[in-house]
Amino acid sequence: MAWCISDGYVRQVTWNEDTxxxxxxLWGPGDLILGSQATFECRNETTTISHVSLEGHTPTDVERHExxxxxxxxxxxxxxxSRIRKADDRLLTMLRWLAAQFGxxxxxxxxxxxEDMNLTHQVIAELTGLTRVTVxxxxxxxKSLAQAIPMAHGDLLLPHRADTDGFRACRSVTENSRHRQGLPPGSSPHDRGAAGYTPSNS
Structure with a gap:
């Protein structure tokens, strides 16, 4: 017997002497969690990351093999x-891998x-072996380098690597345009008539 994940995300963890x-x-929608998961000799625990819906399934030999x-x-x-030494590189690589696997x-x-994966900064820290503050x-x-771009509904866009410079250049041009118009960073020309807007004297 195995469990098929119809919705949600599950992870298997172990822990060291410092807990x-x-x-x-990691498993996500469509993945099979085989019934033999808990037979590893090392101490381990299978837990949910988000709300999970499971269905019992008897896999074929081919499904079990896959x-x-x-x-x-x-x-x-x-x-x-997890063996990547530099924290920034490790985190960005993990985010790109998660996005490729489950995004x-x-x-x-x-x-x-x-939001769907319930990837809080603490959960991401646990996935990467980093501290929450570092994450x-x-x-x-x-985000400032356009390597990870916040989108609507709690999504995070990980641009194709060749596109990162383009996103950064576009952001730079936009901010320069705002500066020439006397607008604060992150605002738009429509903000000129907004309450509380004070034009720059520079």
Whole structure:
């Protein structure tokens, strides 16, 4: 017997002597959690990240084989990312991997729903082995460099790598235009008539 995830996200974790969580595996919609998951010799725990809907399923040999292949591949990738030394590189690589695995692709890049996956800064910290403070600082840095762009409904756009410079240049041109018009950063020309707007004297 196995469990098929129809909605939500599940992770398997272990922990070290300092009780720090180490992520071993992640599952999402459409994935099979095999009944033998809890037979590993190392101490581990399978927990939900978000609200989860499961359905019992008896897999065929082919389905079981594919599920095991997917699990090994994902676990190896999670371990590889966790060994990246520089915090910024590790976090950005993890976000891109999560978006590629569980997000949506479009012409601009991969869109990752932080809300649907319940990816709080604390959860992201646990997934990457970083502190919550480091995650918050790095995310703010990525946003300023257009490496991670906040979208509607709690989505985060991870642009195709070749497009990052274009997003950054577009943002720079926009901010320069606002400056020439005497507008504060992040505002628009329509704000001139808004209550509380004070033109710049520069």
């Amino acid at each position: 720090e969580l180490i992520t071993l595996m 599920a095991l292949k997917r699990q090994i591949s994902r676990s190896m990738e999670i371990m590889r990312i 949506r692709v479009n012409s601009l890049g991969h869109s990752l729903s932080l 918050t600082k790095s995310l703010n840095k990525f």
